[in-house]
Amino acid sequence: MPAAGSAPWWQPRAVLHRFVSDLVADELQRQRRGPLERPMPWPADLDLVRDLGVDSLELLALATALSEALHLHASGLEDWLLARRRLGDWVEIAEASLAQFSAALTFRTSGSSGLPKPCVHPLANLQQEVAHLATLFPQRRRVLCAVPGHHIYGFLFSVLLPAALGQPALEVVDLRGSTPAWLARGAQPGDLVIAHPDFWQAVARTVPRLPEDVVGVTSTAPCPDVVSEAVLHTGLARLVQVYGASETAGIGWRTSHTQPYALMPHWSFAEGQGALQRSLPDGTAQVFTLQDQLTHVGERAFTVGGRNDQAVQVGGINVFPARVRDVLCRHPAVADAAVRLMRPEEGARLKAFVVPRGDLDPDEVRRLVRSLVDGELATAERPKAISIGASLPRNAQGKLADWNI
Structure with missing residues (x-):
């Protein structure tokens, strides 16, 4: 004391x-x-x-x-x-x-x-x-x-x-x-x-x-x-x-x-x-x-x-990929999404995989998603790499899998 x-x-x-x-x-x-x-x-x-x-x-x-x-x-x-x-x-x-x-x-x-x-x-x-x-x-x-x-x-x-x-x-x-x-x-x-x-x-x-x-x-x-x-x-x-x-x-x-x-x-x-x-x-x-x-x-x-609460650390701040996914999925251009922490060799931020709704152009979807996260999410929560695909990546057992950026 x-x-x-x-x-x-x-x-x-x-x-x-x-x-x-x-x-x-x-x-x-x-x-x-x-x-x-x-x-x-x-x-x-x-x-x-x-x-x-x-x-x-x-x-x-x-x-x-x-x-x-x-x-x-x-x-x-x-x-x-x-x-x-x-x-x-x-x-x-x-x-x-x-x-x-x-x-x-x-x-x-x-x-x-x-x-x-x-x-x-x-x-x-x-x-x-x-x-x-x-x-x-x-x-x-x-x-x-x-x-x-x-x-x-x-x-x-x-x-x-x-x-x-x-x-x-x-x-x-x-x-x-x-x-x-x-x-x-x-x-x-x-x-x-x-x-x-x-x-x-x-x-x-x-x-x-x-x-x-x-x-x-x-x-x-x-x-x-x-x-x-x-x-x-x-x-x-x-x-x-x-x-x-x-x-x-x-x-x-x-x-x-x-x-x-x-x-x-x-x-x-x-x-x-x-x-x-x-x-x-x-x-x-x-x-x-x-x-x-x-x-x-x-x-x-x-x-x-x-x-136990599934938080990850980004820049010393607790962030929750599930919350970020919920924000992405609320956008009308997004049919589904997955969010996770980058692998060490990829970086130290979040990354997102987005499935567009309908036949939207992937580049336009990526632009819309970036605008969404910049407006709705705090800096540490924003995915810095956004991948676009027809379906979420899954392994042979059908479980969600990691992806390369």
């Missing part, structure tokens, strides 16, 4: 500014289903209406998202957001609210319908985890972060962890404005790099050599074995893989893909398929049922199998 008298997590203000900026950008991109024209980082005097083109409905959605995340309703200051337009004003309102209530935060994830769902976490629980994480990363001088601060992974590692490491001057560098190749010239001994598998794959491809004593962390999705092996050839001292979810926060960790995950000290196995018990700071315990299939390795370790 942070030492008594230590600064609250939202100070200095730059920490909260990054949190609010990341949340606003993410929510606005979700509303618009596409990238924003104004690149980050954003200054405090950025006007949400003038500079981002936010309309009244979007403003309400953004204010609701921030109020939910930081529990602004507990202080009664959430209505001030609708009366202000500057990003810096929203940061100040959040700061004033947190000074009155900061005991819990809400993070969002994707549910089985593809819609975000709220996951409430007491701050004490998050600090309990970070106290253990701090023991895994001693003598770090900077945190280099390629993930947003309002997601639970980014919050734990780029907001709470620097303070828990006991170095008040620990610098946090946002990597999202640079390509991973920047690490070749910008990384320094003692750095801790917080990223996701796609980022590490790009590091393996573009960084010839890292300085010594640079440690990496990966989470949000399983890191392919070939990526974890390749990134170590760049000179990375070690790559720590963290397993967890928005509902649970971190559960286990490992330093090699050849090893099982070790449970964090506050977790233990419970009875039931995929059930785990968490010992809470207040002395009570809570049981969670996971969406992943876990195989126990002794009393304190595990391996991870497939998901």
Whole structure:
């Protein structure tokens, strides 16, 4: 736990500014289903209406998202957001609210319908985890972060962890404005790099050599074995893989893909398929049922199998091929469709096989489908390869089969 008298997590203000900026950008991109024209980082005097083109409905959605995340309703200051337009004003309102209530935060994830769902976490629980994480990363001088601060992974590692490491001057560098190749010239001994598998794959491809004593962390999705092996050839001292979810926060960790995950000290196995018990700071315990299939390795370790809810990971985001298929099949030009994750040699996105209705031209159907997915689906859900055929691919037993793109 942070030492008594230590600064609250939202100070200095730059920490909260990054949190609010990341949340606003993410929510606005979700509303618009596409990238924003104004690149980050954003200054405090950025006007949400003038500079981002936010309309009244979007403003309400953004204010609701921030109020939910930081529990602004507990202080009664959430209505001030609708009366202000500057990003810096929203940061100040959040700061004033947190000074009155900061005991819990809400993070969002994707549910089985593809819609975000709220996951409430007491701050004490998050600090309990970070106290253990701090023991895994001693003598770090900077945190280099390629993930947003309002997601639970980014919050734990780029907001709470620097303070828990006991170095008040620990610098946090946002990597999202640079390509991973920047690490070749910008990384320094003692750095801790917080990223996701796609980022590490790009590091393996573009960084010839890292300085010594640079440690990496990966989470949000399983890191392919070939990526974890390749990134170590760049000179990375070690790559720590963290397993967890928005509902649970971190559960286990490992330093090699050849090893099982070790449970964090506050977790233990419970009875039931995929059930785990968490010992809470207040002395009570809570049981969670996971969406992943876990195989126990002794009393304190595990391996991870497939998901029970049929989600797949695209860019660290849970997406549901069945939902994407339902969207495709609603189009009048589509008679049937199949959606699945690309094979590793094909890419890391979804692909779709579409059966046109009637005698429609395949190129026209492909154009219509692309227009549909761009308008109806979030970026991670959009199939990037669309194949057209008279019938869905099936194997000799008549079951749906994979196809080449």
